[in-house]
Amino acid sequence: MTSRAKRAVIIGAGIAGLTAALRLRQTGWDPLVIERAPARRSGGYALTFSGIGYDAAERMGLLPALTRRHITPDEMTYIKPNGKTRFSVPGATVRAMLGERALNVLRGDIEDVLYEAVHEQVEIRFATTVKAVAQDGLDVHVTLSDGTAETADLLIGADGLHSATRALAFGPEEDFRIDLDHMVGVFMMDQLPETVAEGSTATLTVTGRTLAIISLGQGRAGAFFGYRTDDVSRDLAEGPHKALPRVYGQMGWAAPEALAQLRSAESVYYDSISQMVVDRWSRGRVVLLGDAAWCVTLFAGYGSSLAVGGADLLAGLLQRHPDDVPAALAAWEAQLRPEVERKQKLGRRVKGLYAPADPLRLWLRDLPLRLAALPPVGRLLQRRLQLKG
Ligand SMILES: Cc1cc2nc3c(=O)[nH]c(=O)nc-3n(C[C@H](O)[C@H](O)[C@H](O)COP(=O)(O)OP(=O)(O)OC[C@H]3O[C@@H](n4cnc5c(N)ncnc54)[C@H](O)[C@@H]3O)c2cc1C
Incomplete structure (x- = not known):
């Protein structure tokens, strides 16, 4: 039976x-x-996929399909409030920093x-x-x-x-639910803002607000807004179309173009950053x-x-x-x-490090990336990956 x-x-x-x-x-x-x-x-949004999930995906035979979807930026650029580049980390170094058993998907x-x-x-x-x-x-x-x-x-x-x-x-x-006093908003853009180079990921963090634009090729991009808030309930009640212009309206750089595309975005992920x-x-x-x-x-x-x-x-x-x-x-x-x-x-x-309001904390947060942006350090990281690979 x-x-x-x-x-x-x-x-x-x-x-x-x-x-x-x-x-x-x-x-x-x-x-x-x-x-x-x-x-x-x-x-959705780009995420780092590693650790026990990567190991399980390998056992399930899903890694080849996931690896085909892997995105490596040509460079990661960190922007100053005036729109100029603070520093850039080349794509090969980003890949090396990600490690060998991790994907960006x-x-x-x-x-x-x-x-x-x-x-x-x-x-x-x-x-x-x-x-x-x-x-x-x-x-x-x-x-x-x-x-x-x-x-x-x-x-x-x-x-x-x-x-x-x-x-x-x-x-x-x-x-x-434990709220971590931050909000996140993410959506796909049909047009890459003029200030961001095709193939790159560019990030500006200023006074508790981060805006990242992730180029996904063929003019498409992901916009990522992450900011500190003192009132999660108010922001949730406002929703992305009211809260994001309120918080990012004066930010400059790619923010006006991203906010303009928010109005017509097909679907917007907007939520508090909360743990369960x-x-x-x-x-x-x-x-x-x-x-x-x-x-x-x-x-x-x-x-x-x-x-x-x-x-x-x-x-x-x-x-x-x-x-x-x-x-x-x-x-x-x-x-x-x-x-x-x-x-x-x-x-x-x-x-506390995510979108620091204080410039010194921001500088300290970015220190490892700034070091990785230095050509000798970048070469060292890339060599380590090649030796392991
Ligand atoms: C901006 C951002 C960046 C992130 N970056 C990373 C990263 O770099 N690396 C990483 O590992 N993780 C990252 N994460 C976290 C990761 O995305 C989530 O942990 C993961 O997607 C959780 O998957 P899930 O299936 O548990 O939940 P969800 O993705 O929330 O899926 C839940 C599903 O249930 C459906 N659903 C909801 N309610 C109902 C209902 N009542 N009835 C029926 N269906 C329902 C939803 O429509 C959805 O399909 C990030 C998250 C965000 C927001």
Whole structure:
């Protein structure tokens, strides 16, 4: 007699949810992915993908596809408030600083690679969300917004920082969210601002505000706004179209062109930079994964890596404990939590350095980059990478 495949309902088709679907499918589960957005998201922002996520992607055979999407800027340029160049780090040095087992990829491109690997094997239901969750010890019952209901062995909340799964099964967001007093706004630009060279990434930081323009080739670019705020609730209530012009209106350099393109941008990511500190990531047969569980923030630069690495480890432990889901969840959390907490600590430490208002702190923050911009140091870093490679 063959036993039925275990059912997992996964809320969220981001990096965490798609990786979980892929790995669970590979280990004999029957996953269903529920995504609130009406269709796949693309673009997003450039992120560094390394560590446990890189290792897991290698094991899953995804590295060749991810490596094809890798972006290396021709140079990284740091701008003075008057628009002139403070210093530039050549692309080869940037690559060497990134290290050999790390990629620089758009969030949407990681999702694309995962989606391509999984969508023919797993149902992904768009424009749908979770409405209610109930557990009876053996199963978890999930009511969905399309009027259907699912009974599953496991419910995975991979629905990001503002997780509805967490709100339903763990408690209100405010009980777990720690705001780091910064906001971030990101969108794709159709036109590279005139002040930024094709192929380069240019950054201006002044009085608690950072604006970075990332050239993505063929005239397209990503605009990245990150700034300190003393009132996260006000900024969230205003939204990007009001808050970003208020904060960046007088910044100069590429800010006017970026703000002009904000008005017609197709989709804008705008949110507070907040960590999620959840005492236990599972309650019975409901488990949180990725930003929904731990959001280490962009300050730690490791959220996508934890999402992929965490999902891979979760599937591995569910395979090792085939008849005991709660035991698998406990083992998973015990193994992953120390790394997550280290990264959360790093995120909180980096907060003060991110967009410093004080020029001395800015100079100190940039010191390693300024050194890397010196030709002899750059050559040394590049040689180290060649020797390791
Ligand atoms: C600007 C920026 C820069 C970053 N840089 C880096 C970096 O350099 N390196 C790095 O590793 N990480 C970085 N990160 C963090 C990284 O992007 C995240 O940690 C990672 O994308 C989290 O993935 P996730 O799948 O957990 O969540 P998300 O990406 O938030 O995905 C959640 C998914 O769930 C869906 N969803 C939400 N609510 C519902 C609902 N109610 N019902 C159904 N579906 C729902 C969403 O539409 C989405 O598809 C950065 C983040 C930002 C914002």
